[in-house]
Amino acid sequence: MTIRVVMADDENLIRSALKVLLPAEGDIQVVAEAATGEEALRQVQRHRPDAVILDLDMPEGDGIPTAHEILREDPGQAVLILTRHARPGTLRSALRAGVRGFLGKDTEPPVIASALQTLVEGGRHIDNELFVQAMISDSPLTEREQDVLECTLRGLTIAQMSDTLHLSAGTVRNYLSSAIQKTATQTRQDAASYARKKNWI
Template sequence: MTTVVLADDEALLRKALASLLPLEGDITVLAEAVDGAEAVSATLTHRPDVLVVDLEMPGVDGLEALAEIRRELPDQVVLMLTRHARPGVLRSALRLGVQGFASKSAEPSHLAAVIATLHGGGRWIDQDVSAAAIVDDSPLTDREIDVLRVTGAGYSVAEIASQLHLAPGTVRNYLSSAMQKTQTSTRHAAARYAREHDWL
């Protein structure tokens, strides 16, 4: 049997998966979470074999939730669900040790098979996810992407520095470089530009 925590802000999809996954495989859903903060809490409480987490959630997104979980549970197995496989996001997720990436439009039977693969120690990236992520025209470095992602959430330079464990001056340097590359005049404009071009 494989135990799972499901985290997705789309109630209909989350409830459907919670009902269907146990019918498709030997899967027990221990808890559901509606956002990243709940995903962290539920995962640390229940310690599932596999965390199935949506990439894009309000407040704390899937990547931020995973970074927090990794501090407590460095070996947590994770299947990330996404509609938009942006190259920068895929790189960030892989850096955080995500073992699996699947499309949110995948059939429950496919997700059940992927969960079993991950629980068995394997890795999986859906073909449509990897194909979309191969086309990478981003001029931004991984660190610039990290800084812009946090900037996009509305944090100050000091808060960004604290979250990413960097010096404030280093954050300013990354932001300045990203603003030059995106030809924008503020860090928020740079984050917006990068998101619009699928670089984050």
């Protein structure tokens, strides 16, 4: 079965290289390309691919928020995030979003092709070193505190966080207050920025 892929990366060279190299490694067809998160969403909705490759850092919606939107519409979608600057906190964010594939951009094309096959079959393919780092994180934040700070980075309001996380508005505020205290900041935006710098989210 041919694996139909939508590939999003703001670096044209990366997209061009993978478009040529991936089909040489397996029965893979890049059916559409995108340079931004918003464009990636449109291409996914248009082509309904078997798998989506997302660059972590893109304009108009980077990899994690874009993955959130894709997986909200189709929780079973195979999503592979590629990044040049991988951080344990980012990996945890991706996993919580439902992303099952996470690799560095220096990964060889045969490995990327194999990862796509695994994801389409319902499996998971995560860079081992990143996974170990994420598991031994020294973050003082609870999982729910990380969730509300990630929502803050995405620009969600309290009401939107409540709907997204299936929590009451009061509970969301409590988690935000706790996260602000633990990061010794003044606002939820500052707390989210601090946590991202520390690789906690």
